[in-house]
Amino acid sequence: MGEVLRPHAEQEYAEELARLAEVDERVRPPGWRLSPWAVTEYLMGGELADGTVITPKYVGPRRLMEVAVATLATDRALLLLGVPGTAKTWVSEHLAAAISGDSTLLVQGTAGTPEEAVRYGWNYARLLAEGPSPEALVESPVMRAMRLGSVARIEELTRIPSDVQDALITILSEKTLPVPELNTEVQAHRGFTVIATANDRDRGVNELSSALRRRFNTVVLPVPGSAEEEVEIVARRVAQLGRALELPEAATGLAEIRRVVTVFRELRAGLTEDGRTKVKTPSGPLSTAEAISVITGGIALAAHFGDGELRASDVAAGVRGAVVQDAVSDRVVWQEYVETVVRERPEWADFYRACREVPA
């Protein structure tokens, strides 16, 4: 059997989680695999007393993770909010892995998410043949999480139609899911909670009802505070992804990572780092996640078609692709940036040349 392309967090970091569970002597909330301290340690990284190294998963303020973990230890659910690419999904997966040892109880929210995805559905062949029975019932990930006392994850909560969102209100406040067809209910076991994510840019699509919002504590994940922090995130993830994809070794190219992060930050802010030149901002978010894929793509180019060293010519097309999402307005933004900022930096001459060579 082949290896899976992307193991779940609880599989990939099984060893770290096992070590943490061994050394963790603090109180664990009912149904939790680890104490809140150990969950935060797993997220932020550190070194255990016995020398075991826990790799950082989230790079950013520790306090945010403490607030998120503390919320989950109460009877409230957690909503991770932020602009695209701020690690909402990533943090939610690792929280579920550390708390329940299972990050797979997932509902992907879309405008078409049906109520069955949050409550339960039926196997219609059996339903017709045998009538309603426990065997004919198809559990949703949320129902399963309630039964198992695990974390249920809901991605992009605000995209879900409001009547389906409302199904969550009973679950979160009564901690039970009635099944009138069978004249029973599924009661949530201890350890059950919900982690939802929502995108800032989607706000207003289906504003959360105030009844639902009251059942969530919101933690806003910010864009990385400084360029150094963002470079660290990109470098770390690129190295992990490169290993997982078994890309041929390419020199890590920290200089290129720094440059891509600088370009993204300047365009996001509409201002150069030295604060001297105003630039136009493009329509896309230019998130950290996009910087990660630009660099990963560049490394593949360098490794397979270049001399193995990540160079400006390997990232220029990717950067342009990330910036120019709208063919008309963003093209102007990019050209202006290249001619007024990139060109003026003598140490960026190679990048300037590479940008000019990208086919428009």
Ligand SMILES: Nc1ncnc2c1ncn2[C@@H]1O[C@H](COP(=O)(O)OP(=O)(O)OP(=O)(O)O)[C@@H](O)[C@H]1O
């Ligand atoms: N502060 C951070 N710490 C660690 N990794 C980060 C950070 N910010 C972004 N990343 C990385 O960015 C990638 C994308 O993150 P993720 O998919 O979780 O974003 P998201 O906030 O869910 O975005 P979207 O709104 O588009 O769904 C992940 O690989 C993650 O590792």
Ligand SMILES: [Mg+2]
């Ligand atoms: Mg996401």
